Amino acid sequence: MDYTNRITCGSDVVVNGVRNLDLAVTLDCGQCFRWNAIEDNVFEGVVLGTACKITQDGSTLRFHDTTIEEFDSIWHHYFDFDRDYNEVKKQLGSDNVMARAAEFSPGIRVLRQPPWETLCSFILSANNNISRIKGIVQRLCDIFGEPVEGSNMNAFPTAEKMAALTEDDLAPLRSGYRAAYLIDAAQKVHSGQLDFDPIYTLPIDEATTLLRTVKGVGPKVAACVLLYGFARAECVPEDVWIKRALATHYPTGLPPEIASVAGLGQQYLFHYVRHNPHALEVE
DNA sequence: AACCAGGGTGATG
DNA sequence: CATCACCATGGT
Numbered sequence: 001m002d003y004t005n006r007i008t009c010g011s012d013v014v015v016n017g018v019r020n021l022d023l024a025v026t027l028d029c030g031q032c033f034r035w036n037a038i039e040d041n042v043f044e045g046v047v048l049g050t051a052c053k054i055t056q057d058g059s060t061l062r063f064h065d066t067t068i069e070e071f072d073s074i075w076h077h078y079f080d081f082d083r084d085y086n087e088v089k090k091q092l093g094s095d096n097v098m099a100r101a102a103e104f105s106p107g108i109r110v111l112r113q114p115p116w117e118t119l120c121s122f123i124l125s126a127n128n129n130i131s132r133i134k135g136i137v138q139r140l141c142d143i144f145g146e147p148v149e150g151s152n153m154n155a156f157p158t159a160e161k162m163a164a165l166t167e168d169d170l171a172p173l174r175s176g177y178r179a180a181y182l183i184d185a186a187q188k189v190h191s192g193q194l195d196f197d198p199i200y201t202l203p204i205d206e207a208t209t210l211l212r213t214v215k216g217v218g219p220k221v222a223a224c225v226l227l228y229g230f231a232r233a234e235c236v237p238e239d240v241w242i243k244r245a246l247a248t249h250y251p252t253g254l255p256p257e258i259a260s261v262a263g264l265g266q267q268y269l270f271h272y273v274r275h276n277p278h279a280l281e282v283e
Numbered sequence: 284a285a286c287c288a289g290g291g292t293g294a295t296g
Numbered sequence: 297c298a299t300c301a302c303c304a305t306g307g308t
Contacts, residue, residue: 030289125289126290127288128290129289130289131288218290
Protein backbone atom coordinates (compact mmCIF):
# COMPACT_ATOMS: atom_id res chain seq x y z
CA MET A 1 0.00 0.00 0.00
CA ASP A 2 1.22 3.46 -0.88
CA TYR A 3 0.25 5.52 2.19
CA THR A 4 0.67 5.02 5.90
CA ASN A 5 -2.58 6.34 7.39
CA ARG A 6 -5.63 8.52 6.80
CA ILE A 7 -7.28 10.65 9.47
CA THR A 8 -10.18 13.02 9.83
CA CYS A 9 -9.12 16.65 10.13
CA GLY A 10 -12.06 18.98 10.55
CA SER A 11 -14.33 18.29 7.57
CA ASP A 12 -11.39 16.91 5.55
CA VAL A 13 -9.58 13.63 5.24
CA VAL A 14 -5.80 13.90 5.41
CA VAL A 15 -3.68 11.08 4.04
CA ASN A 16 -0.13 10.78 5.32
CA GLY A 17 2.94 9.00 4.05
CA VAL A 18 1.77 8.99 0.43
CA ARG A 19 4.30 7.47 -1.96
CA ASN A 20 4.46 7.33 -5.73
CA LEU A 21 1.85 9.97 -6.39
CA ASP A 22 2.11 13.32 -8.12
CA LEU A 23 -1.48 14.49 -8.23
CA ALA A 24 -0.97 17.06 -10.97
CA VAL A 25 0.72 14.62 -13.35
CA THR A 26 -1.56 11.68 -12.56
CA LEU A 27 -4.68 13.75 -13.26
CA ASP A 28 -3.22 15.27 -16.43
CA CYS A 29 -1.43 12.47 -18.23
CA GLY A 30 -4.22 11.54 -20.60
CA GLN A 31 -5.89 8.74 -18.65
CA CYS A 32 -8.82 10.78 -17.28
CA PHE A 33 -10.74 13.78 -18.56
CA ARG A 34 -12.81 15.14 -15.67
CA TRP A 35 -10.35 16.80 -13.29
CA ASN A 36 -9.87 20.56 -13.25
CA ALA A 37 -7.15 22.57 -11.55
CA ILE A 38 -9.41 25.26 -10.08
CA GLU A 39 -6.53 26.95 -8.26
CA ASP A 40 -2.86 26.34 -7.88
CA ASN A 41 -2.57 22.81 -6.48
CA VAL A 42 -6.33 22.40 -6.03
CA PHE A 43 -7.96 19.73 -8.18
CA GLU A 44 -11.68 19.25 -8.41
CA GLY A 45 -13.41 16.20 -9.79
CA VAL A 46 -16.38 13.87 -9.50
CA VAL A 47 -16.20 10.10 -9.28
CA LEU A 48 -19.28 7.89 -8.94
CA GLY A 49 -21.43 10.90 -8.15
CA THR A 50 -19.15 12.09 -5.36
CA ALA A 51 -17.32 15.40 -5.71
CA CYS A 52 -14.01 16.29 -4.14
CA LYS A 53 -11.34 18.94 -4.04
CA ILE A 54 -7.88 17.55 -3.43
CA THR A 55 -4.60 19.24 -2.56
CA GLN A 56 -1.14 17.76 -2.23
CA ASP A 57 1.78 18.87 -0.09
CA GLY A 58 4.60 16.44 -0.66
CA SER A 59 3.64 13.12 0.91
CA THR A 60 0.41 14.53 2.35
CA LEU A 61 -2.93 14.57 0.56
CA ARG A 62 -5.99 16.48 1.71
CA PHE A 63 -9.45 15.49 0.51
CA HIS A 64 -11.67 18.49 1.25
CA ASP A 65 -15.15 18.02 2.73
CA THR A 66 -14.76 14.27 2.64
CA THR A 67 -15.61 11.62 5.21
CA ILE A 68 -13.47 8.63 6.11
CA GLU A 69 -16.26 6.47 4.70
CA GLU A 70 -16.07 8.26 1.33
CA PHE A 71 -12.32 8.02 1.27
CA ASP A 72 -12.36 4.31 2.03
CA SER A 73 -15.17 3.46 -0.38
CA ILE A 74 -14.18 5.66 -3.32
CA TRP A 75 -10.87 7.49 -3.25
CA HIS A 76 -8.62 4.77 -1.86
CA HIS A 77 -9.71 2.51 -4.68
CA TYR A 78 -9.77 5.24 -7.35
CA PHE A 79 -6.13 6.14 -6.74
CA ASP A 80 -5.08 2.49 -6.76
CA PHE A 81 -3.56 2.89 -3.30
CA ASP A 82 -3.62 -0.84 -2.61
CA ARG A 83 -0.90 -1.27 -5.22
CA ASP A 84 2.73 -0.80 -4.24
CA TYR A 85 4.24 1.16 -7.13
CA ASN A 86 7.73 0.54 -5.78
CA GLU A 87 7.14 -3.06 -6.84
CA VAL A 88 5.77 -1.94 -10.20
CA LYS A 89 8.85 0.15 -10.87
CA LYS A 90 11.11 -2.65 -9.74
CA GLN A 91 9.53 -4.93 -12.32
CA LEU A 92 9.57 -2.30 -15.07
CA GLY A 93 13.16 -1.45 -14.12
CA SER A 94 14.42 -4.62 -15.76
CA ASP A 95 13.88 -2.70 -19.00
CA ASN A 96 16.01 0.38 -19.65
CA VAL A 97 13.44 2.38 -21.59
CA MET A 98 10.68 1.71 -19.07
CA ALA A 99 13.05 2.58 -16.23
CA ARG A 100 13.83 5.91 -17.88
CA ALA A 101 10.15 6.67 -18.47
CA ALA A 102 9.21 5.87 -14.87
CA GLU A 103 12.05 8.03 -13.57
CA PHE A 104 10.83 10.93 -15.71
CA SER A 105 7.44 10.96 -13.91
CA PRO A 106 7.65 8.71 -10.85
CA GLY A 107 4.40 10.12 -9.48
CA ILE A 108 2.10 8.69 -12.14
CA ARG A 109 -0.46 6.19 -10.91
CA VAL A 110 -3.00 4.45 -13.15
CA LEU A 111 -6.43 5.33 -11.81
CA ARG A 112 -9.24 2.84 -11.35
CA GLN A 113 -12.03 4.70 -13.10
CA PRO A 114 -15.70 3.71 -13.32
CA PRO A 115 -16.23 1.39 -16.33
CA TRP A 116 -19.17 3.24 -17.87
CA GLU A 117 -17.46 6.62 -17.74
CA THR A 118 -14.26 5.06 -19.06
CA LEU A 119 -16.05 3.39 -21.95
CA CYS A 120 -17.70 6.65 -23.01
CA SER A 121 -14.56 8.72 -22.55
CA PHE A 122 -12.44 6.51 -24.76
CA ILE A 123 -15.12 6.11 -27.40
CA LEU A 124 -14.84 9.90 -27.60
CA SER A 125 -11.05 9.70 -27.75
CA ALA A 126 -10.96 8.09 -31.21
CA ASN A 127 -9.08 10.27 -33.71
CA ASN A 128 -9.37 13.15 -31.26
CA ASN A 129 -7.10 15.15 -28.99
CA ILE A 130 -7.02 15.33 -25.21
CA SER A 131 -8.12 18.92 -24.71
CA ARG A 132 -11.06 18.46 -27.03
CA ILE A 133 -12.04 15.16 -25.39
CA LYS A 134 -12.15 17.01 -22.06
CA GLY A 135 -14.47 19.62 -23.51
CA ILE A 136 -16.86 17.04 -24.94
CA VAL A 137 -16.96 15.05 -21.68
CA GLN A 138 -17.61 18.23 -19.71
CA ARG A 139 -20.51 19.22 -21.96
CA LEU A 140 -21.89 15.68 -21.70
CA CYS A 141 -21.92 15.91 -17.91
CA ASP A 142 -23.09 19.51 -17.77
CA ILE A 143 -26.08 18.81 -20.01
CA PHE A 144 -27.11 15.28 -19.05
CA GLY A 145 -25.52 14.52 -15.65
CA GLU A 146 -27.26 14.83 -12.29
CA PRO A 147 -26.15 17.66 -10.01
CA VAL A 148 -23.81 16.73 -7.18
CA GLU A 149 -24.49 18.37 -3.84
CA GLY A 150 -21.76 20.65 -2.64
CA SER A 151 -20.26 21.01 -6.11
CA ASN A 152 -20.68 22.88 -9.36
CA MET A 153 -19.90 19.69 -11.24
CA ASN A 154 -22.41 17.06 -12.28
CA ALA A 155 -22.20 13.31 -12.08
CA PHE A 156 -21.34 11.44 -15.25
CA PRO A 157 -24.70 10.65 -16.89
CA THR A 158 -25.90 7.08 -16.48
CA ALA A 159 -26.22 4.56 -19.30
CA GLU A 160 -29.95 4.47 -18.57
CA LYS A 161 -30.26 8.19 -19.17
CA MET A 162 -28.12 8.17 -22.30
CA ALA A 163 -29.89 5.14 -23.77
CA ALA A 164 -32.99 7.30 -24.21
CA LEU A 165 -31.16 10.05 -26.12
CA THR A 166 -30.90 10.64 -29.86
CA GLU A 167 -28.02 11.91 -31.97
CA ASP A 168 -29.79 15.25 -32.16
CA ASP A 169 -29.89 15.39 -28.37
CA LEU A 170 -26.11 14.94 -28.34
CA ALA A 171 -25.45 17.59 -31.00
CA PRO A 172 -24.47 20.21 -28.39
CA LEU A 173 -21.52 18.01 -27.42
CA ARG A 174 -19.96 18.60 -30.84
CA SER A 175 -18.59 15.07 -30.70
CA GLY A 176 -19.07 14.50 -34.42
CA TYR A 177 -19.68 10.99 -35.65
CA ARG A 178 -18.94 9.61 -32.16
CA ALA A 179 -22.39 10.60 -30.87
CA ALA A 180 -23.97 7.53 -32.44
CA TYR A 181 -21.34 5.36 -30.77
CA LEU A 182 -22.19 6.76 -27.34
CA ILE A 183 -25.86 5.98 -27.83
CA ASP A 184 -25.08 2.46 -29.00
CA ALA A 185 -22.91 1.92 -25.92
CA ALA A 186 -25.62 3.25 -23.62
CA GLN A 187 -28.27 1.01 -25.15
CA LYS A 188 -26.12 -2.10 -24.95
CA VAL A 189 -25.11 -1.44 -21.34
CA HIS A 190 -28.56 -0.43 -20.15
CA SER A 191 -30.23 -3.40 -21.83
CA GLY A 192 -27.74 -5.82 -20.34
CA GLN A 193 -26.53 -6.87 -23.78
CA LEU A 194 -23.11 -5.80 -22.53
CA ASP A 195 -22.48 -6.92 -18.95
CA PHE A 196 -19.47 -5.37 -17.21
CA ASP A 197 -19.19 -8.00 -14.45
CA PRO A 198 -17.33 -10.74 -16.35
CA ILE A 199 -14.94 -8.23 -17.93
CA TYR A 200 -13.00 -7.92 -14.68
CA THR A 201 -11.88 -11.54 -14.81
CA LEU A 202 -12.27 -12.95 -18.33
CA PRO A 203 -9.13 -13.60 -20.38
CA ILE A 204 -8.12 -10.37 -22.10
CA ASP A 205 -9.01 -11.49 -25.61
CA GLU A 206 -12.52 -12.53 -24.53
CA ALA A 207 -13.05 -9.33 -22.54
CA THR A 208 -11.87 -7.38 -25.60
CA THR A 209 -14.35 -9.22 -27.81
CA LEU A 210 -17.20 -8.28 -25.48
CA LEU A 211 -16.24 -4.60 -25.40
CA ARG A 212 -15.85 -4.53 -29.17
CA THR A 213 -19.51 -5.41 -29.64
CA VAL A 214 -20.05 -1.69 -29.04
CA LYS A 215 -19.82 0.49 -32.14
CA GLY A 216 -16.75 2.69 -32.12
CA VAL A 217 -14.80 0.34 -29.87
CA GLY A 218 -11.78 -1.11 -31.64
CA PRO A 219 -8.57 -2.64 -30.27
CA LYS A 220 -7.15 0.58 -28.85
CA VAL A 221 -10.31 1.84 -27.15
CA ALA A 222 -10.96 -1.64 -25.72
CA ALA A 223 -7.46 -1.72 -24.27
CA CYS A 224 -7.99 1.68 -22.66
CA VAL A 225 -11.27 0.59 -21.11
CA LEU A 226 -9.71 -2.60 -19.78
CA LEU A 227 -6.69 -0.79 -18.34
CA TYR A 228 -8.35 2.32 -16.91
CA GLY A 229 -11.86 1.02 -16.24
CA PHE A 230 -11.20 -2.57 -15.18
CA ALA A 231 -7.68 -2.30 -13.75
CA ARG A 232 -6.35 -4.85 -16.25
CA ALA A 233 -2.73 -3.76 -15.81
CA GLU A 234 -1.43 -6.03 -18.58
CA CYS A 235 -3.33 -4.17 -21.33
CA VAL A 236 -1.29 -1.81 -23.49
CA PRO A 237 -3.32 0.73 -25.47
CA GLU A 238 -1.44 1.53 -28.67
CA ASP A 239 -2.20 5.08 -29.66
CA VAL A 240 -0.09 6.98 -32.19
CA TRP A 241 2.52 7.93 -29.56
CA ILE A 242 2.93 4.46 -28.12
CA LYS A 243 3.10 3.01 -31.63
CA ARG A 244 6.01 5.32 -32.40
CA ALA A 245 7.71 4.42 -29.12
CA LEU A 246 7.25 0.71 -29.75
CA ALA A 247 8.64 1.03 -33.28
CA THR A 248 11.69 2.91 -32.02
CA HIS A 249 12.50 0.99 -28.85
CA TYR A 250 10.71 -2.35 -29.09
CA PRO A 251 10.78 -3.51 -32.73
CA THR A 252 10.36 -7.10 -31.54
CA GLY A 253 7.77 -6.32 -28.86
CA LEU A 254 7.80 -5.56 -25.16
CA PRO A 255 9.93 -7.82 -22.94
CA PRO A 256 7.89 -10.62 -21.33
CA GLU A 257 9.36 -9.81 -17.90
CA ILE A 258 7.16 -6.71 -17.66
CA ALA A 259 4.02 -8.23 -19.19
CA SER A 260 1.90 -8.26 -16.03
CA VAL A 261 2.32 -4.49 -15.56
CA ALA A 262 2.91 -3.47 -19.17
CA GLY A 263 -0.13 -1.21 -19.17
CA LEU A 264 1.23 0.73 -16.20
CA GLY A 265 4.55 1.01 -18.01
CA GLN A 266 2.64 2.24 -21.03
CA GLN A 267 1.36 5.17 -18.95
CA TYR A 268 4.86 6.23 -17.93
CA LEU A 269 6.01 5.82 -21.53
CA PHE A 270 3.07 7.72 -23.01
CA HIS A 271 3.74 10.72 -20.81
CA TYR A 272 7.48 10.47 -21.35
CA VAL A 273 7.49 10.48 -25.14
CA ARG A 274 4.86 13.19 -25.37
CA HIS A 275 7.14 15.46 -23.34
CA ASN A 276 10.38 14.21 -24.94
CA PRO A 277 9.72 13.75 -28.64
CA HIS A 278 13.45 13.29 -29.22
CA ALA A 279 13.10 9.95 -27.41
CA LEU A 280 11.27 8.71 -30.52
CA GLU A 281 14.25 9.18 -32.80
CA VAL A 282 16.63 6.35 -33.53
CA GLU A 283 19.95 6.76 -31.77
C1' DA B 284 -4.53 24.98 -46.56
C1' DA B 285 -2.98 20.76 -45.10
C1' DC B 286 -2.13 18.06 -41.23
C1' DC B 287 -2.86 16.15 -36.70
C1' DA B 288 -5.33 14.37 -32.63
C1' DG B 289 -4.84 8.42 -26.90
C1' DG B 290 -9.00 5.26 -34.05
C1' DG B 291 -12.87 2.73 -36.05
C1' DT B 292 -15.73 1.17 -39.88
C1' DG B 293 -16.67 -0.71 -44.11
C1' DA B 294 -15.14 -1.84 -48.71
C1' DT B 295 -11.79 -3.78 -51.44
C1' DG B 296 -7.55 -6.72 -52.71
C1' DC C 297 -4.98 -10.90 -43.17
C1' DA C 298 -3.52 -5.84 -45.14
C1' DT C 299 -4.69 -1.58 -46.96
C1' DC C 300 -7.46 2.59 -47.65
C1' DA C 301 -10.98 6.35 -47.96
C1' DC C 302 -13.82 8.33 -44.97
C1' DC C 303 -15.54 9.95 -40.82
C1' DA C 304 -16.89 15.48 -37.41
C1' DT C 305 -14.43 18.84 -34.99
C1' DG C 306 -11.03 22.15 -33.67
C1' DG C 307 -6.24 23.59 -33.24
C1' DT C 308 -1.82 24.66 -35.49
